[in-house]
Amino acid sequence: MTLQHDALVPLKRVEIVFDEEGMGELENILKTIGARGYTYIKHAGGYGSRGERSPDTFGLREENVVIILACTVAQTEKLVTMLSPKMEELGGMCLISDCYWVKGAAESY
Amino acid sequence: MTLQHDALVPLKRVEIVFDEEGMGELENILKTIGARGYTYIKHAGGYGSRGERSPDTFGLREENVVIILACTVAQTEKLVTMLSPKMEELGGMCLISDCYWVKGAAESY
Amino acid sequence: MTLQHDALVPLKRVEIVFDEEGMGELENILKTIGARGYTYIKHAGGYGSRGERSPDTFGLREENVVIILACTVAQTEKLVTMLSPKMEELGGMCLISDCYWVKGAAESY
Amino acid sequence: MSISDVLVPVALFFALGMFATLIKSDLKLPPDMHKMIVVYLLSGIGLHGGMELAHAGIGAALPAVLAALVLGFGLPIVAYVIMRMKVDPMNSAAIAAHYGSVSAGTYMTAVAFLTGIGVTFEAYPVVMLAIMESPAIIVGLILAGYSRAVVRKREGGSTDDKQKGVFKHLLIDSFTNGSILILFGTMFIGAIVSEANYDKIEPFFGTLLMGALCLFLLDMGLEAGKRMAEFKDVGIFLVIFGILMPLIGAATGLVIGHYWLQYSIGGVTLVTVLAASASYIAVPPAMRMAVPEANPSFYLTLSLGVTFPFNVLVGIPLYYWAAQYLAGAV
Amino acid sequence: MSISDVLVPVALFFALGMFATLIKSDLKLPPDMHKMIVVYLLSGIGLHGGMELAHAGIGAALPAVLAALVLGFGLPIVAYVIMRMKVDPMNSAAIAAHYGSVSAGTYMTAVAFLTGIGVTFEAYPVVMLAIMESPAIIVGLILAGYSRAVVRKREGGSTDDKQKGVFKHLLIDSFTNGSILILFGTMFIGAIVSEANYDKIEPFFGTLLMGALCLFLLDMGLEAGKRMAEFKDVGIFLVIFGILMPLIGAATGLVIGHYWLQYSIGGVTLVTVLAASASYIAVPPAMRMAVPEANPSFYLTLSLGVTFPFNVLVGIPLYYWAAQYLAGAV
Amino acid sequence: MSISDVLVPVALFFALGMFATLIKSDLKLPPDMHKMIVVYLLSGIGLHGGMELAHAGIGAALPAVLAALVLGFGLPIVAYVIMRMKVDPMNSAAIAAHYGSVSAGTYMTAVAFLTGIGVTFEAYPVVMLAIMESPAIIVGLILAGYSRAVVRKREGGSTDDKQKGVFKHLLIDSFTNGSILILFGTMFIGAIVSEANYDKIEPFFGTLLMGALCLFLLDMGLEAGKRMAEFKDVGIFLVIFGILMPLIGAATGLVIGHYWLQYSIGGVTLVTVLAASASYIAVPPAMRMAVPEANPSFYLTLSLGVTFPFNVLVGIPLYYWAAQYLAGAV
Ligand SMILES: Nc1ncnc2c1ncn2[C@@H]1O[C@H](COP(=O)(O)O)[C@@H](O)[C@H]1O
Ligand SMILES: Nc1ncnc2c1ncn2[C@@H]1O[C@H](COP(=O)(O)O)[C@@H](O)[C@H]1O
Ligand SMILES: Nc1ncnc2c1ncn2[C@@H]1O[C@H](COP(=O)(O)O)[C@@H](O)[C@H]1O
Ligand code: NA
Ligand code: NA
Ligand code: NA
DSSP, X not given: OOSOGGGXXXXXXXXXXXXXXXXXXXXXXXXXXXXXXXXXXXXXXXXXTTEEEOTTOTTOOOOEEEEEEEEOHHHHHHHHHHHHHXXXXXXXXXXXXXEEEEBTXXXXX | OOSOGGGEEXXXXXXXXXXXXXXXXXXXXXXXXXXXXEEEEEEEEEEETTEEEOTTOTTOOOXXXXXXXXXXXXXXXXXXXXXXXXXXXXXXXXXXEXXXXXXXXXXXX | OOXXXXXXXXXXXXXXXXXXXXXXXXXXHHHHTTOOOEEEEEEEXXXXXXXXXXXXXXTOOOOEXXXXXXXXXXXXXXXXXXXXXXHXXXXXXXXXXXEEXXXXXOOOO | OOHHHHOOHHHHHHHHHHHHHHTTOOOXXXXXXXXXXXXXXXXXXXXXXXXXXXXXXXXXXXXXXXXXXXXXHHHHHHHHHHHTTTXXXXXXXXXXXXXXXXXXXXXXXXXXHHHHTTOOOOSTHHHHHHHTHHHXXXXXXXXXXXXXXXXXXXXXXXXXXXXXHHHHHHHHHHHHOHHHHHHHHHHHHHHHSOHHHHHHHHIIIIITHHHHHHHHHHHHHHHHHHHHTTHXXXXXXXXXXXXXXXXXXXXXXXXXXXXXXXXXXXXHHHHHHHHHOOOSSSHHHHXXXXXXXXXXXXXXXXXXXXXXXXXXXXXXXXXXXXXXXXXXXX | OOHHXXXXXXXXXXXXXXXXXXXXOXXXXXXXXXXXXXXXXXXXHHHHHHHHHHHHOGGGGHHHHHHHHHHHHHHHHHHHHHHTTTSOHHXXXXXXXXXXXXXXXXXXXXXXXXXXXXXXXXXXXXXXXXXXXXXXXXXXXXXXXXHHHHHHHHHTOOOOHHHHHHHHHHHHHHHHOHHHHHHHHHHHHHHHSOHHHHHHHHIIIIITHHHHHHHHHHHHHHHHHHHHTTHHHHOHHHHHHHHHHHHHHHHHHHHIIIIISOOOHHHHHHHHHHHHOOOSSSHHHHHHHHOTTSOHHHHHIXXXXXIHHHIIIIIHXXXXXXXXHHTTOO | OOHHHHOOHHHHHHHHHHHHHHTTOOOOOOHHHHHHHHHHHHXXXXXXXXXXXXXXXXXXXXXXXHHHHHHHHHHHHHHHHHHTTTSOHHHHHHHHHHHHSOOHHHHHHHHHHHHHTTOOOOSTHHHHXXXXXXXXXXXXXHHHHHHHHHHXXXXXXXXXXXXXXXXXXXXXXXXXXXXXXXXXXXXXXXXXXXXXXXXXXXXXXXXXXXXHHHHHHHHHHHHHHHHHTTHXXXXXXXXXXXXXXXXXXXXXXXXXXIIISXXXXXXXXXXXXXXXXXXXXXXXXXXXXXXXXXXXXXXXXXXXXXXXXXXXXXXXXXXXXXXXXXXXXX
């Protein structure tokens, strides 16, 4: 990273794909771990262990929601602990990677 | 990464932006390389070598689809090999980065 | 990264979440820094320092847009410099991470 | 009844939709358009049914309610038994549930058909339409639970608490389901508003209904056409079942409508259509959740791609003819 | 006027929507459906109002315009003063603005009610409907600016240039706002087209309006029901205010309609409804931008979850009765 | 014909939409609403046209078919030749294709205009409307292929297999295109259903059409207004072309309609409108794919921002007057 580090805060980027129906439960988890910010995109489709899930399939209601959040390592650890069993039950996916938060906006992480 | 590694599987995160019309061909490629999971978001817009593409432009049908998949290095290599020529023909974009898969959900990668 | 490097170009992946109303201003910034490509997804929701923002809330017009772009370090630096004050004013979020651009498509970064 | 009478516009719009997928046209209607027309059509049927019921006396609807329950609980069991000859338990349970339930689109096409040729009918079948969605889901849940227990016993597994939660959830769902609520709610509204007030909304909910039904069936034709492309995946047995089962349902419906309920030719036709039709609105998502082991492609293709087109294009005139025959009119 | 007359279908559809959320039904109408019906309804009211205005003479509308301005500027100040007894300045300002403005949905329900019982009314209230959206936003901005200055002085801060930009932006917005534009635009069109041409579009914009209004209110019922679930968050004072304030507005409207404007019973009822109703279309996003310090949950719950249902289910018949009383008709 | 007769509501709704963009209003109609109205309008025109054709005899439509082909193949060549005076080959080809094709919205506005002033017309122009979409796309492909070959020869390149695939793909597309399919399909339905059945759907597809057309044109006005903001980007030559070309088309259409087809004044007006209008539905995406080198902003601005408003606001009354003149009626 050759960017000036004083404008950047190292954080974890967590990306979750979940059933749209489970969104409420997920938001509760995010509140519990003290996440101060997250972004979601609804009407996503996908393919996974439960086969195809498409928001366009006539007659079924199968939509995914993609949730992206930047948070601290501590929060990420709590999240992983709470999310794993939920995913075992409801399916879905969770990816973690490194990222930098650009200072400027209110610190909602 | 100060997260406990036993809950995490290192993988590649691939992010593709493609013409919505080429989605079928892309899904075939994903099936060929043995991808066991992917997520897509339709009705995306963008700007690139072919200029603006907006899902809202009246009179044109120009939509992008964003595809995200977590997969192994081997799969990623196959994907890159198959995707490069397709992108030369149809345009689009493909980014690769590192990520960790959180255990819990079925292993659809 | 055990992928063959000759097919890959190391770049920065920038992910911005912004008010849909500020999208015009953001596109101007992207043009100013010479970004040759970006992707956006509208109708996103989220939670942050200004509370909940949902595209579905009846009576309010609160939508986020997610912008993803792959660009060079130099462009990223310019972007950070220009974006920070804008985010202070309008809110939002900007994350930066490392990524590789897969050769094949036209080089729109 | 000349050939041009049979060519009801709604059926032709349906055929146009199927034709469009056949020639791989890019014709696509907005998904929200479908949802909007469904809300509108259900409200229209409900209001009209409610008003007629208020005239006819709600007490007299009791036999119709009983008949609906008999059909709704009985037909899935018949369907399950037939299915099990060739198909695994879970898919059998999921598919069977669809055939106890009903298709409001088929019902309305039948109403359009009868109205087009000037045949009147009783107000009660619309009550049956509203009632028959729920029992089928319940039987589907029971059949799936039964099948699952059998499978599990064979494999030596334990009972499953999670399934009980799903069962309860879906049981509640089957009564709070949006389309059932609209049907019952608008029937209630239609029954209690004054005639003067009803007349104010009649142009919207009544006069326009047949035209809006055309666009609805155009859309259904597109969906049916897409599903037909999957015939080879579901196999010949299932396709045959998708035509045989409505005929079995129709026979039951004819008997119940004519001998038990003793309705007019129009009324018997509608009861027959209810018994012969398969759900594609409330039951598929319920089965997706309750029987995740079953393949959605199977039941959607059967219900949308086989039974619906069969009923709309062949079944309705056939059932009408049969109702006439029973009544000694042909 | 029997009970069955009061049971106007539109109010029943609204109740059905609220009932659906109460029993946690999955009933959901596409958001675009709502937007489309709003455009349609506003066009319908506008066209009809414009045509009637052209007949009645536009000059005679002047008192209505003045009355609209008096109500639009006056009521928010009253609301603000009451609010401030218990609520902080910024939330008070944001909420107050909603009560100076109007609800086209409530207005149309009142029109449906009057038409249903055969009561005629003047053409002028529709002009007031179109006018009253803007002043309330302006007063809201002024109240918010005033409150902010007070707060800032207390804290010793400086004047804020950014706020001035927002003020100007919203001032322009309040005149170029989509719904106001459609109302004024279609009033203009209705006023100038020939009768023959008007008759060509009347079936769409006139005859169907009551029916379409039913679906609109079904949707509003769903939204109102959702907001009602937040009663405990907004607190008892605000809920009481949400019923009290329309009554205060109604009293003012009655006096202005009867004594000043001297309209018929129908006309007075409509003026009363305008004064009693609170905006849920143009004002909430304006306040969200102008008064970010205020909690949107408060004003949306008050306007959608308390005042709208109160007016639709209780207020309209009550105001009609009061208008009759003033006219010595009961 | 007084001024108030010319003020057809549909044109005024269009003007209202343009005005809204002019004053930067936030008025925005849901994109799906546009798609739904288009499906509805095309079905309405098709059904009505089909029914009239069945009465008039389909054989007598042959000259109309020929005339449509002549216009569809001929006009783009004229347009290309003019364009090439100032514009590069690829943009010329793409723009030219739009002018051989037609605009269903303009056609319907003309029908509204004629109906509004009580002028009757033949059933054949609707056949031309359905036919003229395809030839223009084909000519556009040929012109683009020709231009590309010229450019390539100059640069010494080789023939391109990929282009051939696109050509074939678009050729098929131009016949399976959704709007063409709906037009032809509903014409067929309108031609074969019995009158009694037609009457059931007439209230929806016929009586309401003019009103729905108003909302359609409101939306078109918003889109046209947006495109007008790009006048400075396309340049003065193109803007002039966007007014000149419909006049050339109109002259051709007048001659063909009056002397060759010998239609009534109403019929000639419609043929003229078909010749004068430019596509904004089927041709733009086809050209985007076939001629990626061309700038979509050029052809969309010309077709939507110049030619459409010109025809709706000025052209239609002008063409009607010219048709009267030719017939010796003025
Ligand atoms: N390897 C993967 N990469 C990206 N998305 C995935 C992956 N596996 C699963 N998903 C997403 O998670 C959703 C649920 O997965 P599952 O529960 O395994 O069916 C799928 O529909 C996909 O959208
Ligand atoms: N550097 C970039 N960053 C993000 N997205 C891009 C980039 N370049 C291209 N894209 C996306 O890929 C789509 C197709 O690109 P192109 O084929 O170059 O026009 C664009 O519309 C963008 O959505
Ligand atoms: N930590 C975060 N992670 C992901 N998205 C965020 C985060 N913080 C803020 N956002 C997004 O940025 C939007 C605006 O944030 P704010 O201006 O802080 O209200 C929110 O609605 C979220 O969509
Ligand atoms: Na059945
Ligand atoms: Na008010
Ligand atoms: Na033309």
